[in-house]
Amino acid sequence: MRANEQMMLISRLQDWFGSQCNEDWEHSFGFRLETLDNPGWTFEADLAETQWADVVIARQRVDRTESDWLQFEICQGKYxxxxxxxxxxxxxxxxxxxxxxxxxxNQRN
Incomplete structure (x- = not known):
């Protein structure tokens, strides 16, 4: 992925966060980005009080190598x-x- 595409993701994260802020949501919810000691990253986004609050997606994992992997899930109002x-x-x-x-x-339904 090129640098401009990476910056687009940061901009999109900024826009997503801003669109959730309603003078209430941001006081209790948000997102967190942290490092892991294996090494790696964790990213968690609160979906509570959004249109995705009730969505559940079981954990999905992709293992390419010991250092190249990704997993995600949505449960309990969190990605x-x-x-x-x-x-x-x-x-x-x-x-x-x-x-x-x-x-x-959702738009198709």
Whole structure:
């Protein structure tokens, strides 16, 4: 992924967060990005009080190598992902891919 595409993901995360802020949501909810000691990343986004609050997606995992992996799930009003040290961009892209798929499925229904 090129640098401009990576920056688009950061912009999209910023826009997503801003669109959830309603002078209430941001006081209790948000997102967290942390490092793992194996090494890797965790990304968690609160979906409570959003259109995806009741969505449940069972854990899905992709293992390519010991250091190249990704897993995610949605449960209890949270999108939770973790991945290898070089999978952060993929984790953020996956977050938006999942939300886009859910939005598109909702529009079809």
């Amino acid at each position: 939770m992902a973790s991945g290898g040290v070089f999978n952060l961009v993929e984790m953020l892209k996956n977050f938006f891919d999942v939300l886009d798929e859910l939005r598109d499925a």
